[in-house]
Amino acid sequence: MPQNRRDFLRHSSVIAGSAVASSILPSSATGQAAVAARATPIVRRGKPKLTLRYRPYTIELKHVFTIANSSRTTTPVVLTEIEYDGVVGCGEASMPPYLGESHASVLEFLSRVDLSKYDNPFELDTILRDIDAITSGNTAAKASIDIALHDLLGRLMKQPWYNIWGFNAAKTPYTSFTIGIDTADVVRQKTKEAAEFKVLKVKLGRDTDKMMIETIRSVTNTPITADVNQGWRDRAVALDMLFWLKERGVVMVEQPLPKEQVDDLAWLTERSPLPIIGDEGVQRLTDIPHAKGVYHGINIKLMKCTGMREAHKMIVLARSLGLKVMLGCMTETSCAISAASHLSPMVDWADLDGALLIGNDVYDGTKVVDGKVTLLDRPGIGVEKLKK
Numbered sequence: 001m002p003q004n005r006r007d008f009l010r011h012s013s014v015i016a017g018s019a020v021a022s023s024i025l026p027s028s029a030t031g032q033a034a035v036a037a038r039a040t041p042i043v044r045r046g047k048p049k050l051t052l053r054y055r056p057y058t059i060e061l062k063h064v065f066t067i068a069n070s071s072r073t074t075t076p077v078v079l080t081e082i083e084y085d086g087v088v089g090c091g092e093a094s095m096p097p098y099l100g101e102s103h104a105s106v107l108e109f110l111s112r113v114d115l116s117k118y119d120n121p122f123e124l125d126t127i128l129r130d131i132d133a134i135t136s137g138n139t140a141a142k143a144s145i146d147i148a149l150h151d152l153l154g155r156l157m158k159q160p161w162y163n164i165w166g167f168n169a170a171k172t173p174y175t176s177f178t179i180g181i182d183t184a185d186v187v188r189q190k191t192k193e194a195a196e197f198k199v200l201k202v203k204l205g206r207d208t209d210k211m212m213i214e215t216i217r218s219v220t221n222t223p224i225t226a227d228v229n230q231g232w233r234d235r236a237v238a239l240d241m242l243f244w245l246k247e248r249g250v251v252m253v254e255q256p257l258p259k260e261q262v263d264d265l266a267w268l269t270e271r272s273p274l275p276i277i278g279d280e281g282v283q284r285l286t287d288i289p290h291a292k293g294v295y296h297g298i299n300i301k302l303m304k305c306t307g308m309r310e311a312h313k314m315i316v317l318a319r320s321l322g323l324k325v326m327l328g329c330m331t332e333t334s335c336a337i338s339a340a341s342h343l344s345p346m347v348d349w350a351d352l353d354g355a356l357l358i359g360n361d362v363y364d365g366t367k368v369v370d371g372k373v374t375l376l377d378r379p380g381i382g383v384e385k386l387k388k
């Protein structure tokens, strides 16, 4: 058989290696070096390794953000990078305090991650399964690895993830813009500032719910999605409220009751005039079969479900069970928002305004144009670092 070019180069390098060994080693070692050269037919120049880097960062919100049970002006995040063969993928963990992760917990988790043991960055299932097995929980920390790996692979393949997954980038949904619980004056002002958006998301769950809706309706007829964040308690009162909301152009309600009130949620979902979406009650892939009958649909967030790979599986499973799908976010930089946006052509509702609510983004990525999620023709998750 004729020698191909690769075989030729391989044999040449063995010969060259032996020659070098003969010339620079003392005579007693030369024999051993020659044996080693014969036993190892390929002289390696050093395989590329996966390298993980990370740093804590604090997002500053443009406005105080208030939901049913908390208020804040900052969100801690950790920015990650995974490098392989000179190519760098970017990731992020975002940790709203009520979910239990922090700078300290994410940094501690990432310090336990050893990516140098993997030869092939495309072995996503193996790598991410190992990461998931390090400890339970820590879903945002795990997402920061998942996102950076996806970005890296997309850059290595020179393709955006919506292409790799086979989605139509033109079929992205409108994103809602979130209005937190506030005074009538502030709600009116925020509603006016959100004129570009085709859907508004309103936080409810306190005793100001009707005021919030009526104030927005005094400014605009834009469709509203409502997020109660488990703020209601009584199912009959909740059902009355759902009819009241429907009459005022609300199109869907997230997590109206505490996630533990499973029977009450199922009762409400059976009778509700509006789709009921589980958010706090549905975290990961294994929660989805239990969501059937309790909710009409689920809200998937990368920081709850450990990242893009599991989110993709969740969409497929939810669809197969006849559940609606919403894609949500935390307050995040454009890194995590861009990562989620590649899944958006597959969902019924998107709430990907997290990067629009912050004042110190560090990435340029997926845009919102006339209220619509607008994917960019860039490889990976499509982000570039902002020069600051």
Ligand SMILES: [Mg+2]
Residues within 6 Å of the ligand: 227, 229, 254, 255, 279, 280, 299
């Ligand atoms: Mg929610």
